[in-house]
Amino acid sequence: MAERIGKHIAIYGKGGIGKSTTTSNISAALAEAGYRVIQIGCDPKSDSTNTLRGNNYLPTVLDSLREGNKIHLDDISVKGFKGVLCIESGGPVPGVGCAGRGINASVNLLQELNLFEEFKPDFVLYDVLGDVVCGGFAVPIRDGITDRAYVVSSSDFMAIYAANNLFKAINKYAPTGGAKLGGVIANSITAGYSKSIIDDFTSKTGTSVAGYVNRSIVVQQSELYGKTVIEANPTSEQADIYRNLAKHIAENEDLVVPSPLGAGELRDWAREWGDKIYNLESGVVAGAEVI
Amino acid sequence: MQTCVKSPRNGCALHGVLQTVQAINGVVPIVHSNSGCAIQSYLSNKSSGLDNTYFTGQNVFSTDAQERHIIFGGASRLREQIKNTIKVVNGDLYIVLNSCVSAMVGDDVEAMTRESREQGETIIESLTAGLHGDSHYGYESVVTDIIKKLPLVVNIPEEKNDKLVNIFGILPKEDIYYRGNLAEIKRILEGIGLSVNTFFSYGNGVEEFKNASTAALSISFSRWGNAPAKALEELYGVKNVEFSNVPTGPIEVAEFVRKIAAELGVSSDVVDAFVEKEEKEFDYYYQGVIDDFYNEAGSKSLAIVADESVAIRVGGFLKRYIGADIKTIIVTDRVSKKESSDDSENDVLNTIANEVYYTQDGKEISDILSNNNIELVLGSSLDRNLANGKKRTGLDISFPAYNKAIVNKSYVGIRGALTLLEDYLTVVKEDNHAKELELLEYIGQNVG
Ligand SMILES: Nc1ncnc2c1ncn2[C@@H]1O[C@H](COP(=O)(O)OP(=O)(O)OP(=O)(O)O)[C@@H](O)[C@H]1O
Ligand code: SF4
Ligand SMILES: [Mg+2]
Numbered sequence: 007m008a009e010r011i012g013k014h015i016a017i018y019g020k021g022g023i024g025k026s027t028t029t030s031n032i033s034a035a036l037a038e039a040g041y042r043v044i045q046i047g048c049d050p051k052s053d054s055t056n057t058l059r060g061n062n063y064l065p066t067v068l069d070s071l072r073e074g075n076k077i078h079l080d081d082i083s084v085k086g087f088k089g090v091l092c093i094e095s096g097g098p099v100p101g102v103g104c105a106g107r108g109i110n111a112s113v114n115l116l117q118e119l120n121l122f123e124e125f126k127p128d129f130v131l132y133d134v135l136g137d138v139v140c141g142g143f144a145v146p147i148r149d150g151i152t153d154r155a156y157v158v159s160s161s162d163f164m165a166i167y168a169a170n171n172l173f174k175a176i177n178k179y180a181p182t183g184g185a186k187l188g189g190v191i192a193n194s195i196t197a198g199y200s201k202s203i204i205d206d207f208t209s210k211t212g213t214s215v216a217g218y219v220n221r222s223i224v225v226q227q228s229e230l231y232g233k234t235v236i237e238a239n240p241t242s243e244q245a246d247i248y249r250n251l252a253k254h255i256a257e258n259e260d261l262v263v264p265s266p267l268g269a270g271e272l273r274d275w276a277r278e279w280g281d282k283i284y285n286l287e288s289g290v291v292a293g294a295e296v297i
Numbered sequence: 298m299q300t301c302v303k304s305p306r307n308g309c310a311l312h313g314v315l316q317t318v319q320a321i322n323g324v325v326p327i328v329h330s331n332s333g334c335a336i337q338s339y340l341s342n343k344s345s346g347l348d349n350t351y352f353t354g355q356n357v358f359s360t361d362a363q364e365r366h367i368i369f370g371g372a373s374r375l376r377e378q379i380k381n382t383i384k385v386v387n388g389d390l391y392i393v394l395n396s397c398v399s400a401m402v403g404d405d406v407e408a409m410t411r412e413s414r415e416q417g418e419t420i421i422e423s424l425t426a427g428l429h430g431d432s433h434y435g436y437e438s439v440v441t442d443i444i445k446k447l448p449l450v451v452n453i454p455e456e457k458n459d460k461l462v463n464i465f466g467i468l469p470k471e472d473i474y475y476r477g478n479l480a481e482i483k484r485i486l487e488g489i490g491l492s493v494n495t496f497f498s499y500g501n502g503v504e505e506f507k508n509a510s511t512a513a514l515s516i517s518f519s520r521w522g523n524a525p526a527k528a529l530e531e532l533y534g535v536k537n538v539e540f541s542n543v544p545t546g547p548i549e550v551a552e553f554v555r556k557i558a559a560e561l562g563v564s565s566d567v568v569d570a571f572v573e574k575e576e577k578e579f580d581y582y583y584q585g586v587i588d589d590f591y592n593e594a595g596s597k598s599l600a601i602v603a604d605e606s607v608a609i610r611v612g613g614f615l616k617r618y619i620g621a622d623i624k625t626i627i628v629t630d631r632v633s634k635k636e637s638s639d640d641s642e643n644d645v646l647n648t649i650a651n652e653v654y655y656t657q658d659g660k661e662i663s664d665i666l667s668n669n670n671i672e673l674v675l676g677s678s679l680d681r682n683l684a685n686g687k688k689r690t691g692l693d694i695s696f697p698a699y700n701k702a703i704v705n706k707s708y709v710g711i712r713g714a715l716t717l718l719e720d721y722l723t724v725v726k727e728d729n730h731a732k733e734l735e736l737l738e739y740i741g742q743n744v745g
Contacts, residue, residue, distance in 0.1 A: 072365050102370030104402045111364055 010153065012042070012127040015255065016146040016185060018134050019158035020168035024193040026054045027225060028158050028248075029133040033058060034236035035245075035252035037088035041128040045090055046116070048109045048146060049135035050097025058086035061232040066096025067112040079119050087237050091125055106142015109134070113145055129256070144175045147185040154188040154261050156216055159207075161192075161200035163276050166207050173211055173266035186261035189216030191251065196221050199286065203279055210275065212265045216258065217251035220244065304659030304679055306629060306696060309427030311396050312338040313435020313471070315357070318392050318423075318443075319350045320469035321502035325388030326352055328359040329375045329406060330396030331367075334427065335359050342470055344699055358382045367402055375409045383418055389503035390450070391420040392443070400426035414450060421446040433521050433604070433630050436468045440496075440525040443506055444532065453510050453533075459561065461512040462486060463494045463529065466522020467543065471604060471630070473698050477707030478543060482518075485544075485710050488571045489554050489563050510535065513561055518543045519606035520642075521630075536560070541642050542610040543709040546618055547572075547579040549610075550711055575711045582715050583618070586722055590619045594725040598622050600666055601650070602676030603695040604630035605642055611675060611694055612649040614714055615721065625669050626650040627676075629657045629695065673724065690728045692720055 017032075019025045026047070033045045047054025052066045064084050070077045086092045095112035097105040122130070132146045147155050155176060159169040169190060180186050192204045195218045208214055224245075228238035235244050267275060308316075311330070315338050318324045328335045335357040343354070352358070360378045362371045375393065383391065393410050410422040423442040425435060447453065464482060469475050479495040486493045494505040494512065509515075510533040515526035517539045526537035538560060544553035551572045558568045599621060601608045605628045615621035626646050646653045654665055659679055666674060666689070674680050674691035678699040681689040693701055694708065707713030 068365075068368060072369055074365070098369045102372065102402075102404075103366075103368050104370075105368070107364070107402075108368040111368055 010150075011122040012044075012130050013154070013256075014130045014132070014152040015188070016132040016134055016152040016155040017158060017191075018147075018155055018168075018172045019191075019193075020162075020165040021135070023158050023160060023165050023168075024219070025135075025158050026133050027057070027229065028191055028193060028219060028251075029131050030055060030057045031234045031236055031245075031248035032252045032255060033090045033129075033131055034087050034234040035249045036129050036256060037090045038236055038249075039252070039256075041256070042126060043090045044121070044125060044127045044130045045092055045133065046113075046130065047092075047094040047133045048113075049095070049133065050100070050105050050108065051135070052094035052096045054094060054133040055086060055090075055092035057229060057232060057234045057237075058090050059084055059092050060086075064092060064094055066094040067115055068096035068098075068108050071111060071115065077115065077119065079121060079124060083121075087234060091127070093121075104142065105135075106140050106145070109142055110145045113151060144179065144184075147176060148179045150183045152185045155185045156188045156191050156255065158191045158193050159204060160194045161203040166203070166276075167272065169207070170211070170266050170272055173213070173264035177263055177266055180263045187213055187264050188255065188258055188261055189214045191216050192218045194221040195219060199283060206279075207275075211267060213262060214260070216254055217247070219247055219251065302658045303661075305657050306659075306677055306679055307431040307433065307471075307657055308338055308341060308435075309397075310425050310430045310432065310435040310438065311394060311427040312341070313430075313432030313468075314394050314423055314425050314439040315435070316342060316432070316470045317436045317439050317468070317497075318394070319353050320475070320497040321390075321506070322499065323389030323501055323503040324352075325382065325386055325391045326357060326394055327375075327378055327382050327391060328357055328394045328396065329371065329378070329399050329404065330359060330362060330394075331398050332359070332361040332363075334396045341697060344697060352386075358386075362398060367398055370402060371399055371404045372406070372409055375404065375406065376412065379409060379413050379418075379420065383413070383420075389419065389501065390443075390447075390506075391418065392439075393420065393422040394439075395422070395424045395426045397427045400424070400428065419450045421450060431630075432471060433468060436471065437521045437524045440465065441528045444509065444525055444528045447506055451507055453507060456511060457513065458492065458508070458511045459513045460490060461492045461494065461508065462557070462561075463509045463512045463515040463526070463535070464496070464518070464522075465515060465525050466518035466520070466540075466606065467495075467497075468519070468521060468604075469497050471696050472607065473693065473696050473701075473703055474706050474708055474713075476703075477705040478709045478713060480705060481707040481710035481713045482543060484712075485550060485554065485575075486557065488575070489558055489568055491557070491561070491563070514538065514557070516540065516557065519604070541645060542606040542613070545610040545614040545709045545717070546714045547576045547711060548617070549613075550575060579711050579715065583718070586718060587619075589722055589726070593729055594619060594621075594722060596622065597672050597725060597728075598624045598670060599673040599675060599691075600625040600627065600669065600671040600680075601694070602627040602629060602662055602666075602674065602680040604628070605646070607694060609642065609645055609649065610709060611717065613645070614717065616649055618714075618718070619721075623650040624671060625652050625654065625665060627654045627656060627662055627665060627680075629662075631655045673728070675721075690724060692724050 017029045033043045037043045045055050067082050083093045097108040146152050157169045157172050159165040192215050222244045224239050224242050228235045231238045318326045339354045360374045366374045406422050410420050413420045423439045425438040467475050483493040496502050496505050512535050515537040517523050517526045529535040544550045601612050608626045612623050674689045675694050677695040681691050708717040
């Protein structure tokens with residue numbers, strides 16, 4: 007691939023974990039700080055950039071591919087909050103076709119359209135759907151399209167399981183020029199043990215936490231207004247959390263190849279935590295010290 | 298373990314499916330694939346002088362799926378192609394064929410054919426995709442599919458015909474002389490008063506498939522015929538008998554017709570009269586060339602490279618009738634079926650040749666042939682090509698056979714066996730003559 011223009015960052019994580027919310031707030035914070043930002047939603051739902059562009063209609067890249075017409079960048083992109091360029095890859099309706107191939111095709115198409123040469127971004131964020139289930143979903147971290155990936159995870163086991171799967175994919179592709187891991191974005195942190203669980207997982211896998219994002223009503227409220235937290239509640243504490251996260255991501259050059267846990271290891275690790283939490287909830291005092 | 302096969306001779310399962318249905322009169326194939334799958338099959342058959350049925354080459358209907366049909370699913374493109382095909386050509390049976398991309402993406406091909414059937418069209422599907430196996434498997438699976446799915450679109454007759462037999466296991470184009478071979482087997486069976494469904498002939502193939510259920514017996518001439526024969530047995534109780542190869546030579550033909558006659562209660566008078574007549578015919582011509590064999594062909598060491606059933610019949614015949622010295626047999630169609638290596642076919646092969654190998658790898662085959670001091674190769678054109686551009690002497694009995702026109706030649710039964718003798722002897726004589734010339738030239742240059 008030709009010289010990359012800007013930093014290309016892929017954001018992964020289990021379905022519904024907060025990828026789009028977090029990515030959009032990072033984009034908004036970066037744009038607010040004066041950077042040129044592109045956010046590309048790599049998800050057939052095509053809802054990644056909703057809060058950046060006030061839920062306005064935006065035709066997806068693949069919609070135009072389906073129609074078979076000649077495609078112009080203007081048709082498939084729109085400028086949102088503070089000039090963030092919003093693009094949605096789109097994809098097939100659920101249950102037919104091949105969404106993985108769709109991501110591949112739309113990323114190729116954007117390159118053919120000279121998107122990066124034209125827009126000259128400082129940052130490009132790829133918001134990639136759900137789990138890495140097949141080769142197609144690994145496209146953004148393969149072939150040198152991005153050089154860094156972040157994974158959004160809560161302390162729920164299935165979210166960590168998905169993060170661990172992404173680590174496996176990075177581990178596989180990094181040696182041949184694929185992306186490395188920037189860190190884990192700990193989302194929906196509530197009081198108690200959730201932070202400790204994520205900390206423990208990152209230390210076991212040789213990775214680190216890029217930032218902790220509280221579970222907050224402000225996020226949901228802003229979403230209802232069709233806006234990011236940065237735009238709707240710029241003075242809130244939550245907005246600062248996203249700004250700090252964005253700053254960290256902008257500056258962080260400490261990229262690693264993670265050491266994912268094996269299936270058995272992950273199970274044992276989860277069980278240990280299960281015991282600790284059980285003891286904690288049932289009032290065994292020692293549990294708190296363990297944590 | 299990963300292996301790399303050099304110059305494989307077998308196409309993918311879709312190619313097997315396609316070349317099989319192309320050989321059935323009345324069938325219109327519709328290939329749901331990306332561009333290239335169907336033409337690939339055409340090109341390989343064309344170079345073998347084999348491809349000229351009605352819906353071949355540029356005339357194959359295909360969805361030519363593009364990237365957008367993969368991303369969004371290709372079912373509606375297929376629906377469109379089905380409609381258009383039915384609009385422009387009349388067929389007795391339309392068959393939608395599947396390919397790797399469609400299978401991987403999981404297009405609901407069946408829903409499209411069902412929809413078309415509900416509109417009254419005579420259409421079925423075979424979901425066998427290229428990635429399911431090789432071309433032999435393609436034959437097996439599409440013929441089985443046709444038998445199983447035909448009741449969805451036509452009324453299957455109920456009455457039985459106790460003189461009708463079905464023939465399976467002679468694969469269109471894989472057996473390069475399939476047309477002539479089927480015709481000769483048909484002639485033989487008709488000789489004892491039977492009627493025959495060969496399915497691949499100038500008759501109405503679809504009609505024959507329809508009537509297959511009414512037959513008294515299915516005869517399978519190779520392992521690839523067993524699955525369709527069993528399907529008929531399960532669905533309609535048509536008994537089946539399996540042979541490892543097609544009878545070639547008078548002794549084999551006599552044994553074969555006696556066995557079939559016993560199954561179907563054909564009177565022994567009829568059989569005896571037929572066998573006697575055939576033996577006389579064979580002997581008459583055989584006597585005409587037998588001296589030539591002793592003089593010219595006695596000590597040639599030869600190798601056979603062919604599908605299992607072809608190797609058994611050609612090798613068995615040459616060994617029995619002219620005492621050929623068969624050093625090596627290389628079986629090329631046992632790559633996708635993992636049978637144990639000690640079944641009865643292996644025993645038979647071991648009685649014919651000193652050594653038996655199983656591979657379709659061009660390099661491996663070439664090495665085996667070079668290492669065994671083979672003078673004559675009976676195989677495909679690939680096996681006769683030498684690295685230096687020269688050709689090994691031999692005879693085309695396997696796919697692919699380049700630079701050859703094949704009309705209705707047969708190498709089985711009685712008449713086909715005589716043709717095989719004739720062609721074999723011709724090759725031997727030409728080879729001997731060429732060697733004589735070389736020798737004379739050498740003497741001319743070096744002596745006196
Ligand atoms: N820190 C948070 N606090 C409160 N709510 C949150 C937080 N993060 C995300 N959410 C809410 O969770 C829901 C899912 O978030 P989002 O759509 O960003 O997830 P996603 O990972 O992109 O999902 P998908 O995999 O379906 O694309 C949203 O309604 C969002 O408002
Ligand atoms: S192997 Fe698959 S892709 Fe290749 S020709 Fe056969 S069906 Fe087509
Ligand atoms: Mg999302």
